[in-house]
Amino acid sequence: MSVSPRIAVVGPGAIGTTVAAALHETGRTPLLCGRTPREGLELDGPTGRIAVPGPVRTDPASVDGPLDLVFLAVKATQVPAAAPWLTSLCGPDTVVCVLQNGVEQEEIVSARVAARAVVPSVVWFPAQAQPDGSVWLRAEARLTLPDLPAARPIGEALHGSLCSIELAADFTSLAWRKLLQNAAAGLMALTGRRAGMYRRADVGALTLAYLRECLAIARAEGARLGDEVPQEILDGFRAMPADLGTSILADREAGRPLEWDIRNGVIARKGRARGIPTPISEVVVPLLAATSDE
Structure with a gap:
């Protein structure tokens, strides 16, 4: 340069x-x-x-x-x-x-x-x-x-x-870790709520189950991420200011199209390609797509 x-x-x-x-x-x-x-x-x-x-x-x-x-x-x-x-x-x-x-x-x-x-x-x-x-x-x-x-x-x-x-050096693992965080943040767009919602026990349990599903896909794609990552990401959300949002929530609030496919749909797509079940994604992704359409 x-x-x-x-x-x-x-x-x-x-x-x-x-x-x-x-x-x-x-x-x-x-x-x-x-x-x-x-x-x-x-x-x-x-x-x-x-x-x-x-x-x-x-x-x-x-x-x-x-x-x-x-x-x-x-x-x-x-x-x-x-x-x-x-x-x-x-x-x-x-x-x-x-x-x-x-x-x-x-x-x-x-x-x-x-x-x-x-x-x-x-x-x-x-x-x-x-x-x-x-x-x-x-x-x-x-x-x-x-x-x-x-x-x-x-x-x-x-x-x-x-x-x-x-x-x-291992950019793939870091990129997938951030994707897991973004995928879980998609739940904000579905609920219309900010980071404080992750402190609920039921939302926390759902987030952990979803993150473990995403983790299986990340590993299949070459990411080296440990079993502790889902809990670390959930703890990170719970440590955030309760009023902190995310870009996908801001897009929903502004009536803009959502980045649902590259943040959440990718998990279901790659799971189908590899024959790995993604039952939570099969619910979350259509709901995010419908929210984006609206």
């Missing part, structure tokens, strides 16, 4: 705003690309408010590409709509970092971009959009990337920023 890389963030929502602010505070202000024109972005984090200058571009044809590095921060359901941005921003030397949920990031994005590399990530921070359009970063920002040469430019771009980078 060049000494002064050209960087873009596609999708200036909660996650995209956090990464854009991290880049801006270290002097690597990115090009902002999205659906809605805005003068800039604002992040409220542990060190105060960071204002990222815009504007947010809305026309892919107005961008002079290709760029060195693109952070794709749209939801998996929005990738088709973001395809024109990928066409304008990416070239044979571009690295695309996918800031999405799921374990199928490379597969989904690679089919739509002509880039040097598509690098998946695991996002470990709670960022929430606020009514005034700003974003509230409620905890430390951290990204995990596979320990591959293509991930190095991403680490360099975010070095010294509010968003720390970890390179994982």
Whole structure:
């Protein structure tokens, strides 16, 4: 990557705003690309408010590409709509970092971009959009990337920023662990409740049973996760502030399509492919799909 890389963030929502602010505070202000024109972005984090200058571009044809590095921060359901941005921003030397949920990031994005590399990530921070359009970063920002040469430019771009980078030799296991957490968070979208609900004994028992079902699929897909992981994830939910939500709940509350397939449907799909029963998924997934339709 060049000494002064050209960087873009596609999708200036909660996650995209956090990464854009991290880049801006270290002097690597990115090009902002999205659906809605805005003068800039604002992040409220542990060190105060960071204002990222815009504007947010809305026309892919107005961008002079290709760029060195693109952070794709749209939801998996929005990738088709973001395809024109990928066409304008990416070239044979571009690295695309996918800031999405799921374990199928490379597969989904690679089919739509002509880039040097598509690098998946695991996002470990709670960022929430606020009514005034700003974003509230409620905890430390951290990204995990596979320990591959293509991930190095991403680490360099975010070095010294509010968003720390970890390179994982066993990225598969970490990605599946995060997927288990996201799958269990899907129960929030079904109930319309926040993290406090996991403190109920009955919801806790259901969550544990569901996570053990997901764990069996994760292991079949090559993840090295111990028997303790389901309880650790449930304990994590119970330790969260009772009012903390998740992106899939926010989408339900806003009437947007849900990422049910890449967070929950994937468990049932891969279970069927491997002949592993997933009885809880067979109930949860159709209900989430119906909720998304509504």
